[in-house]
Amino acid sequence: MLGLRAVHKTYGSxxxxxxxxxxxxxxxxxxxxxxxxGKSTLCHILTGMEPADSGDVVRHGSPxxxxxxxxxxxxxxxxxxxxxxxxxxxxxxxxxxxxAWLKALPRKDASDRIDAALVRVDLADLRGRxxxxxxxxxxxxxxxxxxxxxxxDVVVLDEPTVGLDPEQRAWFHSALRDLSRDKxxxxxxxxxxxxxxxxxxxxxxxxxxxxxxxxxxxxxxRGEVGGTSQERxxxxxxxxxxxxxxxx
Amino acid sequence: MFxxxxxxxxxxxxxxxxxATLAGHAGHWRSWLGVWSETDQYLSSSFILTAPxxxxxxxxxxxxxxxxxxxxxxxxxxxxxxxxxxRAAAEPAAWVALGLLLxxxxxxxxxxxxxxxxxxxxxxxxxxxxxxxAVTALGQQVGGQLPWFLGVPVAAAVLYVGLGVLAFNAETxxxxxxxxxxxxxxxxxxxxxxxxxxxxxxxxVLAAVVAHRADQTRTRxxxxxxVAVLTVPLLYVTPSxxxxxxxxxxxxxxxxxxxxxxxxxxxxxxxxxxxxxYEQAVTALQGLVADRVTLVDDETAALSPAIDRDLALxxxxxxxxxxxxxxxxxxxxxxxxxxxxxxGIHLYFISYLVPASDFRLSEETGPDEPDDGDLRRxxxxxxxxxxxxxxxxxxxxxxxxxxxxxxxxxxxxxYGDRAELFSxxxxxxxxxxxxxxxxxxxxxxEGAVTWENLKECSS
Numbered sequence: 066m067l068g069l070r071a072v073h074k075t076y077g078s079x080x081x082x083x084x085x086x087x088x089x090x091x092x093x094x095x096x097x098x099x100x101x102x103g104k105s106t107l108c109h110i111l112t113g114m115e116p117a118d119s120g121d122v123v124r125h126g127s128p129x130x131x132x133x134x135x136x137x138x139x140x141x142x143x144x145x146x147x148x149x150x151x152x153x154x155x156x157x158x159x160x161x162x163x164x165a166w167l168k169a170l171p172r173k174d175a176s177d178r179i180d181a182a183l184v185r186v187d188l189a190d191l192r193g194r195x196x197x198x199x200x201x202x203x204x205x206x207x208x209x210x211x212x213x214x215x216x217x218d219v220v221v222l223d224e225p226t227v228g229l230d231p232e233q234r235a236w237f238h239s240a241l242r243d244l245s246r247d248k249x250x251x252x253x254x255x256x257x258x259x260x261x262x263x264x265x266x267x268x269x270x271x272x273x274x275x276x277x278x279x280x281x282x283x284x285x286x287r288g289e290v291g292g293t294s295q296e297r298x299x300x301x302x303x304x305x306x307x308x309x310x311x312x313x
Numbered sequence: 314m315f316x317x318x319x320x321x322x323x324x325x326x327x328x329x330x331x332x333a334t335l336a337g338h339a340g341h342w343r344s345w346l347g348v349w350s351e352t353d354q355y356l357s358s359s360f361i362l363t364a365p366x367x368x369x370x371x372x373x374x375x376x377x378x379x380x381x382x383x384x385x386x387x388x389x390x391x392x393x394x395x396x397x398x399x400r401a402a403a404e405p406a407a408w409v410a411l412g413l414l415l416x417x418x419x420x421x422x423x424x425x426x427x428x429x430x431x432x433x434x435x436x437x438x439x440x441x442x443x444x445x446x447a448v449t450a451l452g453q454q455v456g457g458q459l460p461w462f463l464g465v466p467v468a469a470a471v472l473y474v475g476l477g478v479l480a481f482n483a484e485t486x487x488x489x490x491x492x493x494x495x496x497x498x499x500x501x502x503x504x505x506x507x508x509x510x511x512x513x514x515x516x517x518v519l520a521a522v523v524a525h526r527a528d529q530t531r532t533r534x535x536x537x538x539x540v541a542v543l544t545v546p547l548l549y550v551t552p553s554x555x556x557x558x559x560x561x562x563x564x565x566x567x568x569x570x571x572x573x574x575x576x577x578x579x580x581x582x583x584x585x586x587x588x589x590x591y592e593q594a595v596t597a598l599q600g601l602v603a604d605r606v607t608l609v610d611d612e613t614a615a616l617s618p619a620i621d622r623d624l625a626l627x628x629x630x631x632x633x634x635x636x637x638x639x640x641x642x643x644x645x646x647x648x649x650x651x652x653x654x655x656x657g658i659h660l661y662f663i664s665y666l667v668p669a670s671d672f673r674l675s676e677e678t679g680p681d682e683p684d685d686g687d688l689r690r691x692x693x694x695x696x697x698x699x700x701x702x703x704x705x706x707x708x709x710x711x712x713x714x715x716x717x718x719x720x721x722x723x724x725x726x727x728y729g730d731r732a733e734l735f736s737x738x739x740x741x742x743x744x745x746x747x748x749x750x751x752x753x754x755x756x757x758x759e760g761a762v763t764w765e766n767l768k769e770c771s772s
Binding site (some may be wrong): 112113114132136137139140142144146149150151152153154155159160162163164166167168169215 | 316317321377383385386387397
């Protein structure tokens with residue numbers, strides 16, 4: 066559905082991405098990596114927030130080349146950045162209405178879509194509250210709502226669970242699993258807990274390269290035998306990273 | 314409905330621009346109320362303040378959009394980048410334009426209540442709005458790069474200093490390219506094509522900024538070329554590229570007793586205050602002037618051949634009617650401002666009718682300075698008449714009575730024993746004085762009145 070082909074990105078002399086190939090399919094894909102692995106850069110390029118130095122973003126097999134391609138891509142993609150600066154004076158509803166306008170949602174559909182998005186993130190009762198008066202967890206929900214308001218087929222979430230308490234994190238896991246039933250969801254994280262919560266496909270990124278792309282079970286299998294599944298997952302992740310450092 | 318700019322910030326920006334629109338004129342409101350072209354000129358000249366304020370507001374909005382993530386979200390828009398960036402520029406510009414209107418409308422209303430003819434010039438206001446919209450967008454660009462506490466002062470200072478430098482070194486260029494035009498012109502206004510060209514120029518600048526933000530490289534290049542092309546005809550604009558407001562320059566005469574006062578329609582606002590002054594003057598000078606006097610404010614002379622022809626016809630008609638026509642360009646001091654100086658009115662009038670060979674406005678000593686160390690100048694016959702006139706019409710004499718101070722008291726003039734001639738002349742009945750004036754009219758009007766003439770007073 067959506068992917069990257071041989072994408073390179075550098076910041077000065079720092080290589081953020083080195084020839085990344087990636088294909089997202091319906092359901093959840095977890096993008097796992099240490100801090101500085103290039104996850105946010107990958108998300109930015111995938112969502113068109115910044116351009117790649119070389120390589121392509123492809124959708125349904127075709128590279129996005131023209132402004133029109135990118136516009137269509139933006140209309141079909143929802144995006145929740147790691148840092149979510151918000152206009153504090155806007156109400157939740159105004160925030161979603163702004164998002165709906167930016168995503169070119171027809172005015173007649175906007176109200177229904179806003180209602181649906183608010184229900185989906187359990188914020189229907191707080192639609193009139195100013196964003197500046199929301200807690201961190203509520204803000205993150207509002208962020209997801211704005212990413213969903215235009216009913217995209219792809220949703221990209223960069224570190225959505227960082228800074229949330231266990232209860233909120235559990236809510237997020239549940240909500241994203243629900244979301245992945247009818248959408249292609251990419252969740253970027255450095256938390257193994259998130260990988261466990263989303264059984265499905267895992268892509269491990271290290272030093273700007275994809276070093277693993279398979280199921281959660283396959284990553285667990287790379288780890289040492291014995292111990293809890295979380296310990297085996299950590300072991301598998303570290304094993305993958307160690308292999309990537311040895312590899313030329 | 315949603316607004317990208319926080320309404321509270323928008324209102325503050327609008328109030329700041331409104332204040333800047335009017336602040337430059339605080340203290341001399343009366344000087345433009347009543348004359349539309351004056352009002353337009355003053356509002357236009359406020360660009361020197363409104364532009365930096367608009368740039369600062371733009372910088373603040375730009376910084377806020379970056380800080381609160383709105384700028385970033387625009388990059389992932391599913392709409393045309395043009396539309397998204399146009400909206401981003403339009404909202405701050407609308408607040409700034411609202412501020413300009415908040416400052417402009419009270420001035421219009423105040424003028425409309427007093428002005429006898431004319432109407433505001435909407436093109437002038439539109440040019441101002443267009444320029445402020447572009448400046449606000451440029452300020453947004455600065456705010457998008459710098460934190461607000463740097464961007465706001467930098468944007469305001471750069472623009473203010475830039476305008477100031479141009480005002481001192483390339484004033485003509487500044488007047489041609491911006492709505493800023495502080496040359497007062499009661500009967501003229503900037504030509505429509507100049508204002509239209511300015512509107513298009515600044516909207517093109519705005520479009521270029523929007524194209525830049527929308528990453529439309531080729532369009533941006535074409536628009537920058539467009540800005541250059543639009544600038545070319547404006548380079549030929551000079552402060553004299555103005556259109557005559559014929560209606561404002563048309564003479565309007567009204568009779569009051571033996572006086573007929575003719576003023577251009579734009580200045581008719583001063584008529585109620587001016588008429589009693591000249592009535593008093595003409596009454597006091599019975600015998601020196603004709604029984605019917607027509608005062609013509611001929612400030613409009615040489616504005617156009619048609620105006621000159623109308624003026625000549627007016628003078629001819631009044632003279633044929635037996636009136637003595639006195640041009641106020643020679644005998645008056647009504648400038649373009651609606652508030653006139655009463656002392657000046659009478660000083661100029663009596664100086665025209667009773668010229669003095671040695672009349673001085675300052676305390677300079679004259680050629681007849683006495684040898685006894687007295688620094689006062691010696692009195693002249695005309696001093697007696699002038700002093701009597703000022704006393705008659707209630708204009709104080711002395712050094713501390715304002716700009717047009719007739720310095721005729723004993724501090725400055727040594728009347729000696731001729732002071733009694735002043736007492737004598739003052740004690741005449743109006744009929745006797747008129748008879749004296751009638752007898753010595755020619756000598757007095759030619760500045761050749763003598764002490765002997767004045768001594769006839771006692772006989």
